[in-house]
Structures are given as C-alpha cells and as structure tokens.
Amino acid sequence: MAQAPRTQDTDRDTDAVVDVAAALRLSVTRLARQLRQQSDAGLTPTQLSALAAIERHGPLSPGALAEHERVAAPTVTRVTTYLAEQGLVDRMDDPDDRRAALLVVTRAGRDVLRRARTRKDAWLSARVARLDAEQVATLAAALDALEALTELDDEPPEAARR
Template sequence: MTDTDGRGAPSSAAVARLRLVIARLYRQLAQASNDDLNLTYAQLSALARIQEHGPLRLGELAAYEQVAAPSLTRTVAPLAAAGLIAKQPDPSDGRSWLVSVTAQGSDVLDRIRRRRSELLARRMARLDAGQLDALLAALPALEQLLTEPQPAAGDAPGDREDAGARR
C-alpha cells in the first residue's frame, strides 16, 4: 500500500488511517482527563473559548463555536450552574449578557490540560528518537490542517465559494 494516489495526493487509506489515529488519540486524551463534572466536548470547547476570548456575549461565543445561539445556551447553562462561568450584564447593551470564566472554571481547564499533556508526554517518551523527530517535524503540517475554515452548515465541502451566491 502506498501513502499517495500516484498524483501526490494522500491515498484514501492514508487519510482514513490519519483520521482514525487522531480520533482515537483524542478520545484517549479526553478519557484520561475525565473530570467529576463529566463535561461534554461542547462544554469544554465553550469553556476554553470563553477563557481565550472572554468576556463574551453568547452570540459571539456561538459564532466562535459555529453553533446556533439556542444550542449554545443549552451548552453553557450547566457551566454556569457548576460555577465554571459567570454571567454579568453587558455594560454597553443592557439587553445582553457577558460570560466569563470563573477561577473554578480556570482551575478545571488547567487540570484537564495538565492531565492530557501528561498522558501525551508519557506516550511520546516511548517513541524512539527518529519517531519523535518525525512527530515534531509534522507539527507545522498538522497545525496547517487547523487553518482551513469550516464550511457553513448545509454546505458541501466543495461548494464553499458558491455558498455566498446562494444566500
């Protein structure tokens, strides 16, 4: 089996293999940091995004998370109930609220990140020098994979340029 399709593009088998490795590794990292709060992926993502960009209006957070505002409201309600985020009135618009991460929320995120990093560090320590060098050399390429914008809901991946014309 080759890793390319003969034209330099990755083979479908190589793409599937990479996808599976990333998904399984993420699942293992998530399980290793499972917390008493049993936060969902969406809740953790929202909490981290609030910490990174907050204080935020829920509409801004929904845009960052690429979800509808009502869906996000259901996501953040348990975070507020658990004391991980705080809501305060928006001083520039009395009809809106701002959400920010509490000290407890920051502690939870720090603990989760630490546990995930510890697991990954242990796994990386088992690699031989050549494997570790290859993994570290792949980091810029993997980071580049994160930069492609996500298609809007309902858009096919190849229809991105046409999406604006349809709206």
C-alpha cells in the same frame, strides 16, 4: 474554463492525499477520544470545549461562543447554563449593549481547565516518551502542518468534492 486533462500522476497524487487524509482522520479521532477520557473534569466534551473557548477568547457573547464552537444557539444556552450553575462561568453585562450578556470564566472554571489540561498533557507526554527519537522528531516536524489544517477555511478543495 476548460480543465487540463488529468494525468496518471495527478490521479496517483490525489489517491495518495486521500489515503493520508483517511489515515490521519482515523489516528486523530482515536487520539482525541483517548485524550477526552483523560480530562476527568466531570464535564462533557462539549462543556469542556465551551469553557476552554470562553477562557481563550472571552469575554464572549453566547452568539460568539456558538460561532467559535460551531454549534447551535440552543446548545450554547444549555451548556452555558450548566457551566454557570456549576460556578465555572459568570455572565456580565456587555458594556456595548446593556441588553446583552458576556460570558467569562471564573476562578473555579480556570482551575477545572488547568487540572484537565495537566492530566491530558501528562497522559500524552507519557505516550510520546515511549516513541523512539525518530518518531518524536517526525511528530515535531508535523506540528506546523497539523496546525495549518485547523486554520483552513471550511470550503473543501475541488478534488475533495468528487
């Protein structure tokens, strides 16, 4: 199927999208790095993310956790072994498959997550409180779009592949 010729406006629109995406990537990366530093949970970002995923979606099989976290099976094995050694997750028999195990967060694991979230929320709230009212309103208005970005599939649109 033949594509319609590109117009100058379309090119300008594409350039604007690329510029916004680049600025957003930089800001989100910096903010995520700063938030990770606030958790003080004694866990790596990968371990903390896995623990949160098990809490949010659990009980989970190691394979399902690998899918949620988009990591390889050996990474999940290493991470969950450490979390289990620390008493943050337990393994239980899968009622549908006695050969398999499911991962569940322990009370200690929930406490670690609660403390990490509380510290991160306090840090971010203090930063947001320093913004003016218009900036806070802009952030609030952008939340739906940011959430939508996290829910898009992994296939990039045609324009992003060029």
